[in-house]
Amino acid sequence: MTSxxxxxxxxxxxxxxxxxxxxxxxxxxxKYGIILVLLFLIIVISTIQxxxxxxxxxxxxxxxxxxFGIMALGMTLVITSKGIDISVGSVLALSGVVAxxxxxxxxxxxxxxxxxxxxxxxxPIIAALLVGLLMGSINGGLIAFTGIPAFIATLGMMTIxxxxxxxxxxxxxxxxxxxxxxxxxxxxxxxxxxxxxYLIMIAITWVLLGYTSFxxxxxxxxxxxxxxxxxxxxxxxNLILIYGYAGLCAAVASIVFAGRVGSVHPGAAAxxxxxxIAATTIGGTSHYGGxxxxxxxxxxxxxxxxxxxxxxxxxxxxxxxxxxxxxxIIVAVVVDMRKNARKK
Amino acid sequence: xxxxxxxxxxxxxxxxxxxVKALKGVDLNVKYGEIHALMGENGAGKSTLMKCLIGIHxxxxxxxxxxxxxxxxxxxxxxxxxxxxxxxxELSPVEHRSIMENIWLGREPKTKLGLVDxxxxxxxxxxxxxxxDFNEDPxxxxxxxxVANMQMIEIAKAxxxxxxxxxxxxxxxALTNKEIEQLFSIxxxxxxxxxxxxxxSHKLDEIYEICDRITVYRDGxxxxxxxxxxxxxxxxxxxxxxxxxxxxxxxxTCDIGDVKLEVKNLxxxxxxxxxxxxxxxxEILGIAGLVGAGxxxxxxxxxxxxxxxxxxxxxxxxxxRIKTPADAKQNKMALLTEDRRSTGIFPMLTVFQNVIxxxxxxxxxxxxxxxxxxxxxxxNEFVKAISIKTPSIYQKVENLSGGNQQKVLVARxxxxxxxxxxxxxxxxxxxxxxxxxxxxxxxxLAGQGKSIIMVSSExxxxxxxxxRIVIMHEGKVTGILDNTKDLTQEEIMRYATxxxxxx
Ligand SMILES: Nc1ncnc2c1ncn2[C@@H]1O[C@H](COP(=O)(O)OP(=O)(O)OP(=O)(O)O)[C@@H](O)[C@H]1O
Ligand SMILES: [Mg+2]
Numbered sequence: 001m002t003s004x005x006x007x008x009x010x011x012x013x014x015x016x017x018x019x020x021x022x023x024x025x026x027x028x029x030x031k032y033g034i035i036l037v038l039l040f041l042i043i044v045i046s047t048i049q050x051x052x053x054x055x056x057x058x059x060x061x062x063x064x065x066x067x068f069g070i071m072a073l074g075m076t077l078v079i080t081s082k083g084i085d086i087s088v089g090s091v092l093a094l095s096g097v098v099a100x101x102x103x104x105x106x107x108x109x110x111x112x113x114x115x116x117x118x119x120x121x122x123x124p125i126i127a128a129l130l131v132g133l134l135m136g137s138i139n140g141g142l143i144a145f146t147g148i149p150a151f152i153a154t155l156g157m158m159t160i161x162x163x164x165x166x167x168x169x170x171x172x173x174x175x176x177x178x179x180x181x182x183x184x185x186x187x188x189x190x191x192x193x194x195x196x197x198y199l200i201m202i203a204i205t206w207v208l209l210g211y212t213s214f215x216x217x218x219x220x221x222x223x224x225x226x227x228x229x230x231x232x233x234x235x236x237x238n239l240i241l242i243y244g245y246a247g248l249c250a251a252v253a254s255i256v257f258a259g260r261v262g263s264v265h266p267g268a269a270a271x272x273x274x275x276x277i278a279a280t281t282i283g284g285t286s287h288y289g290g291x292x293x294x295x296x297x298x299x300x301x302x303x304x305x306x307x308x309x310x311x312x313x314x315x316x317x318x319x320x321x322x323x324x325x326x327x328x329i330i331v332a333v334v335v336d337m338r339k340n341a342r343k344k
Numbered sequence: 345x346x347x348x349x350x351x352x353x354x355x356x357x358x359x360x361x362x363x364v365k366a367l368k369g370v371d372l373n374v375k376y377g378e379i380h381a382l383m384g385e386n387g388a389g390k391s392t393l394m395k396c397l398i399g400i401h402x403x404x405x406x407x408x409x410x411x412x413x414x415x416x417x418x419x420x421x422x423x424x425x426x427x428x429x430x431x432x433x434e435l436s437p438v439e440h441r442s443i444m445e446n447i448w449l450g451r452e453p454k455t456k457l458g459l460v461d462x463x464x465x466x467x468x469x470x471x472x473x474x475x476x477d478f479n480e481d482p483x484x485x486x487x488x489x490x491v492a493n494m495q496m497i498e499i500a501k502a503x504x505x506x507x508x509x510x511x512x513x514x515x516x517x518a519l520t521n522k523e524i525e526q527l528f529s530i531x532x533x534x535x536x537x538x539x540x541x542x543x544x545s546h547k548l549d550e551i552y553e554i555c556d557r558i559t560v561y562r563d564g565x566x567x568x569x570x571x572x573x574x575x576x577x578x579x580x581x582x583x584x585x586x587x588x589x590x591x592x593x594x595x596x597t598c599d600i601g602d603v604k605l606e607v608k609n610l611x612x613x614x615x616x617x618x619x620x621x622x623x624x625x626x627e628i629l630g631i632a633g634l635v636g637a638g639x640x641x642x643x644x645x646x647x648x649x650x651x652x653x654x655x656x657x658x659x660x661x662x663x664x665r666i667k668t669p670a671d672a673k674q675n676k677m678a679l680l681t682e683d684r685r686s687t688g689i690f691p692m693l694t695v696f697q698n699v700i701x702x703x704x705x706x707x708x709x710x711x712x713x714x715x716x717x718x719x720x721x722x723x724n725e726f727v728k729a730i731s732i733k734t735p736s737i738y739q740k741v742e743n744l745s746g747g748n749q750q751k752v753l754v755a756r757x758x759x760x761x762x763x764x765x766x767x768x769x770x771x772x773x774x775x776x777x778x779x780x781x782x783x784x785x786x787x788x789l790a791g792q793g794k795s796i797i798m799v800s801s802e803x804x805x806x807x808x809x810x811x812r813i814v815i816m817h818e819g820k821v822t823g824i825l826d827n828t829k830d831l832t833q834e835e836i837m838r839y840a841t842x843x844x845x846x847x
Contacts, residue, residue: 215460
């Protein structure tokens with residue numbers, strides 16, 4: 001090839017780079033667009049209902065969002081790895097009733113373990129975490145070793161865990177917890193403890209996904225499972241860890257739930273898995289795998305939290321709230337698909 | 345390092361898949377510091393042999409010695425650790441991740457706390473990229489790279505494992521000439537540093553340009569090896585196909601009729617502008633240009649895969665509206681896409697299902713049921729005509745070799761019996777013998793009065809087949825030339841690089 005034609009090619013290269021800059025701005029907008037949506041919601045709601053911006057209400061929103069927010073963190077790992085976990089609501093109930101049974105005061109009217117004295121709060125917490133971790137790992141193991149789709153494996157677990165919770169409790173709720181347990185649902189000064197727990201879980205997940213080789217493997221498995229295998233990633237082990245972490249998050253959420261509500265019944269948190277999936281999805285985690293961020297899951301949870309709280313403040317009927325939520329989820333996924341289609 | 349010693353000896357390798365004996369006891373010897381070509385028809389077993397070597401499929405029997413040691417029962421990651429790396433025929437990066445995350449996937453550098461050390465990873469990536477003179481930021485997303493650059497990343501990854509033996513399976517099939525030159529210079533540098541490369545390609549000129557030695561396989565059998573300089577092209581082709589292929593481009597000029605398809609001032613966003621040309625009945629129109637010139641986009645737009653921003657399309661002199669590929673089919677068009685993986689094959693379906701999928705209408709009987717017998721007959725006929733190597737038409741397409749998958753697609757679109765046929769890189773990855781066969785089929789179609797529009801990056805193919813050649817450069821048509829005897833490759837390149845323009 002002549003040097004002239006090389007020059008021409010270089011020129012082409014340069015104009016392509018210029019084009020890249022323009023598309024970069026666009027990409028940025030698409031990437032962080034969900035934050036704009038959140039701001040927009042906040043502005044609209046607070047103009048109609050100024051009470052929304054009071055510090056009490058803001059903490060309210062955060063507290064309300066913390067339970068499904070924590071579940072959405074685990075869900076982010078799952079969906080980024082191109083999976084889904086619809087069992088986390090039931091797993092929350094199961095680990096919740098186990099925690100509840102160990103957190104009762106000895107003076108409770110119906111004590112689950114009648115001979116038990118007041119336990120230090122760490123015991124129910126650890127028990128719940130173990131239950132969540134175990135159930136999640138079973139999900140992961142099923143997917144890894146039998147190769148069944150994640151939806152099916154976790155669908156099975158969803159009914160199994162719910163059934164176990166019903167058997168464990170005999171269908172009755174467990175309440176009357178030790179003050180330490182109730183503390184988890186209360187406040188330190190003005191700061192709600194559930195929000196604190198949420199922040200800690202955000203930090204842990206953020207490090208896990210962004211700064212550990214486990215996190216890199218999650219993206220690789222979701223982005224291109226073959227490439228991950230060829231590069232020597234132990235896909236099976238990682239799948240167990242991913243679903244195990246989702247179960248663990250559900251357990252953490254169950255402890256917050258117990259502390260806040262002061263009672264756990266075996267039918268608790270039905271449908272929470274869908275809220276967690278919705279939050280994750282709204283936050284831009286792609287169901288096509290390989291794309292997902294922790295901050296996205298947080299913003300997604302906040303969008304739902306703000307929306308629910310705002311609509312209630314504005315006196316919108318609960319039925320309508322559901323419809324609005326549904327529309328937002330679908331729009332979020334359509335935008336997500338567009339974003340990815342354009343990259344091709 | 346002694347240059348004349350063997351780094352790799354594969355002895356009597358047998359590999360059977362259910363119903364297929366892909367390798368029937370083949371040998372391969374590769375020396376230190378050489379570029380070694382594997383040649384053979386589609387389905388000869390080249391990729392399979394390499395997959396045995398890197399531990400994807402363990403061989404059914406046979407021995408592999410690497411650096412003098414017998415190696416057995418190892419995984420791909422073990423192979424990588426030993427220093428054997430493969431750049432796959434079907435590339436496999438994790439697209440939405442950065443260059444550095446792709447290179448160090450599964451073995452990220454860690455800080456004392458056990459967290460991933462991004463800073464170190466960045467520096468290490470810079471160092472590896474320097475080895476191949478590649479100045480992209482390690483944080484760049486792989487998805488934003490060109491195919492050529494993705495390949496560079498794969499090579500960098502291989503080097504990062506300190507690979508001593510690098511396998512490249514058809515690395516140039518999607519590269520521009522400039523990129524191929526770049527790849528070759530890196531390969532030469534690797535050879536100087538004593539690395540060995542196993543190189544698989546169907547492009548004979550490349551083999552003669554870059555390879556030191558050649559081993560030829562046919563039907564899962566070892567045919568022979570030798571120094572490149574001792575084997576001439578005709579001998580090589582004969583070794584590969586077992587017979588002589590005399591006519592590569594069996595172009596016969598047929599009667600060219602009226603204008604069939606006309607495109608006027610077609611635009612699509614920034615990709616291309618004011619593209620106008622026409623194709624007549626019985627004509628083969630070649631579209632040449634560098635990769636990225638917008639050729640694929642033009643035909644995809646005509647075919648309704650993308651929606652044009654402006655411009656008109658006429659079929660038989662009447663303006664037509666084509667918004668979807670179904671509209672295009674209504675107008676008797678067919679398109680063989682460039683990227684067989686994402687827009688072509690249904691990997692899980694059988695050869696039979698893949699071939700008839702675009703032709704179902706044709707086989708519906710009056711009762712509304714499918715005329716299976718006729719469909720099977722036709723499929724078998726095509727499988728024979730373009731020699732698709734498959735145990736039966738009920739084999740899953742994902743189990744065919746790369747070139748044979750491409751042939752399945754060719755069969756699908758030839759069977760639709762279209763009046764206007766778009767072919768985007770129709771012979772990519774197809775061996776010499778079958779190439780000639782496909783060229784013959786295309787010429788026959790033109791002979792029956794069909795209009796054919798063929799995009800190809802191989803100039804000899806465009807020049808050997810076309811009646812006229814449209815040349816594009818950066819989204820514009822720079823020339824439409826009659827394919828006369830005195831048209832040269834250089835002339836076309838001048839248009840393709842934008843140095844000359846008549847249109
Ligand atoms: N997983 C599999 N299952 C069944 N058959 C297979 C499988 N992989 C390869 N084969 C068969 O083995 C034979 C050799 O295929 P291979 O991919 O090695 O050919 P190749 O020489 O690389 O051809 P090409 O030039 O087309 O890439 C083919 O007949 C193919 O159909
Ligand atoms: Mg191959």
